[in-house]
Amino acid sequence: MGKTSIRVLVVDDYKAWRSFFSTALQKKPELQVIGQVSDGLEALQQAQELQPDLILLDIGLPTLNGIEAARQIRNVSRASKILFVSENRSPDIIKEAFTTGAGGYVVKSDAATELLPAVDAVLEGKQFLSRSLAGYDLATSPAEASEGGHGIEDNPYLRFGLSALFSEFLASIIKATSADFGTVQLYDSTNGVLQIVACHGFGSEFLDYFNTVKFDRDCACSKVMSERSRVVVADVATDPLFSDESKDVLLRANVLSVQSTPLIDSSGKFVGVVSTHYSRPGTPSPDVLKHVDKVATSFLTKINA
Numbered sequence: 327m328g329k330t331s332i333r334v335l336v337v338d339d340y341k342a343w344r345s346f347f348s349t350a351l352q353k354k355p356e357l358q359v360i361g362q363v364s365d366g367l368e369a370l371q372q373a374q375e376l377q378p379d380l381i382l383l384d385i386g387l388p389t390l391n392g393i394e395a396a397r398q399i400r401n402v403s404r405a406s407k408i409l410f411v412s413e414n415r416s417p418d419i420i421k422e423a424f425t426t427g428a429g430g431y432v433v434k435s436d437a438a439t440e441l442l443p444a445v446d447a448v449l450e451g452k453q454f455l456s457r458s459l460a461g462y463d464l465a466t467s468p469a470e471a472s473e474g475g476h477g478i479e480d481n482p483y484l485r486f487g488l489s490a491l492f493s494e495f496l497a498s499i500i501k502a503t504s505a506d507f508g509t510v511q512l513y514d515s516t517n518g519v520l521q522i523v524a525c526h527g528f529g530s531e532f533l534d535y536f537n538t539v540k541f542d543r544d545c546a547c548s549k550v551m552s553e554r555s556r557v558v559v560a561d562v563a564t565d566p567l568f569s570d571e572s573k574d575v576l577l578r579a580n581v582l583s584v585q586s587t588p589l590i591d592s593s594g595k596f597v598g599v600v601s602t603h604y605s606r607p608g609t610p611s612p613d614v615l616k617h618v619d620k621v622a623t624s625f626l627t628k629i630n631a
Contacts (some may be wrong), residue, residue, distance in 0.1 A: 366390025430454030
């Protein structure tokens, strides 16, 4: 008699990773991939409908981040085991991932050798952590785990990055500016980068390219991070701000204009950037930009309360 089929749901916003995971899982005949989805809300819906035995789950997902998705999946598919597969190496995020009841955490760059051993361990009820994270003391306090002695309070990405409220905030900004697309990025002060925590309307190429943005990236959000002031680009195709690579990614995503506004809290601390993107050239009116500032200030007051 053959082994009982183990039903697996694969969740990642990048198609190439979904294909890689599915192909790797085929090496074990008892593993059956029953679905592939690209965002956290869809993962929740498919988990409820399909009741998979195992879910491979990324952290940085659109609509609903992986950790919040895992928490909600626990309410609708209690028997599903969860294995996080992510490139996020933050000790605080990894700790938070395990608080959802997940059985394992694999770093994507280690997945070629570790994915199947991790799957075996999680299905057996054991806990699995990538070997490249072996030096991380996941039992330490957040302040000790963060580099440079800075704790969660000093890092907006670690402090707020798991909040589902950012999707609601982005929706209100998109409505206020009549935008076609949008993103919210939070500042990860530990690594000196912006990380996307909410997005609307973008495909995997854009999200992969702009998921993590450094100071030296030739784009609007990088300039906002450097100068702490709003950047408005009326025509992406002709503006010298963008590198050829950034410009090509934006144009393939049908972005012809963009505005990026810094998120700065009442104490003057830089929190991140909210950007709205348009499939037409031009700039929002001054009144619209004032409304963006008003909504952003109100939102920052709410999350800091």
